[in-house]
Amino acid sequence: MKEKLYTIPVNEAFAADCECPICLMKKTLEDNAIEFTMGPSYMEDDVRAETDKIGFCTHHVKKLYENQNRLGLALMLKTHMDKTIEDIEKLTKQGIKIASPSLFRKKTEDSLLKSYIDSLKNSCYICNKIENTFNRYIVTVFSLYTSDKDFVDTYKNSKGFCTTHYGLLYEEAPKYLKGDKLEEFINTLNRLYLANMKRVRDDLDWFTDKFDYRYVNEPWKNSKDALPRSMIKVNSIIE
Template identity: 65%
Template sequence: MKEKLHTIPVNEAFDTDCECPVCVMRKSLETKAIDFTMGPSYMEDDVRGVTSQMGFCKTHVELLYKHQNRLGLALILKSHMDKVIKDVEKKTGNQSKISVPSLFKKKGEASEVVSYLEHIENSCYICSKIDGTFERYIATIFHLYHNEDVFRQKFNASKGFCTEHYNTLSMAAPQYLSGEELNRFITELNTLFLENLKRVRDDLDWFIDKFDYRYANEPWKNSKDALPRTLTKMNHII
């Protein structure tokens, strides 16, 4: 089990002054996956084979484009397009055009090509690299919570979580904890989530007030960065 735990990145994330340590963990995984994909690995046949098969979601292809390795991305996408064209040609049985849906096809029944393209639309190499490790990060949070008093203190001293990762922890908790410990975790999680959501809401409220001339000479307090912190809390953008 030890080699599957990721105590260092989990502890580092909870040591970070942030609105959601789980967002920090996932962002770190995403950055590493992007760097790996656009590094020398894109020339390796096994990696190119998987990227050609899976492609990328909209979010991650935009991040790949921003990476500035335009030649690397062009080579990756060209291989992916070659694979899609080859697969569609096989499924249509016609190399010149995609066939018109049959009049006798049941209503709501997708063609083989449509089903294939829908699968491609929901497939992403970067997401797949992130998800497996991210699941182990979540497991590690509960392992540390169950076994280490220091981490429990760190957990309760955090600034809470975004809405998505509150849900992640809440739904995962029964897999790793039980009885009174589970009840305690859910209570602490709910308290952290609501208290810190209200804190950021109040900061955002004051940020809005500062645009009113009546408050022009008042101090900003903790509201100057309230908008990006709200985006983290409500939209897990970090």
């Protein structure tokens, strides 16, 4: 079965006036996942079985709390806690071997309890829901680059990417592009990233200058929103 390509959301993100279309795509996925999780779906057995098992990461449990469906979140956290308590009670009854540290002993295998807790720390229902579709979005970027001239033009005229997603595209490109097409994509990617990082850096520089009394009567130019735009470029934070 042919894998699904997501041309509409990818085209829309690249056509938007934003500092990183990849951030925008991921933020849209996150918003949709939050709405889905806090909607009627939280009462569905298959959804609750999954949230009971893996829970939510710190970032996304805060996002769920901000959604204002406090009852829905309380119900999901309560049954997740029930599952966690049940699992840990079973593990502690098995007798956990605790290895004492020693320079003369090889590192022992982690206990089942530690492995269980580590799995909880590194699992999140929202992250899982986002990841698969996000990966398909990235594949779609390269598919459109090879098949859609309008997309190529939009890509070349975009405002670049945050550092994280610049790195992601740079790393993934050789998997989907070859020869001249790959070289063209990477050269444009480098140009877009550096030129637009410098543009936002310069806006941020003027933003800081505006706090100096010598520039108080000077125009803001493009610097009024330089700080949030810089946060996108540097930390992939988009509101």
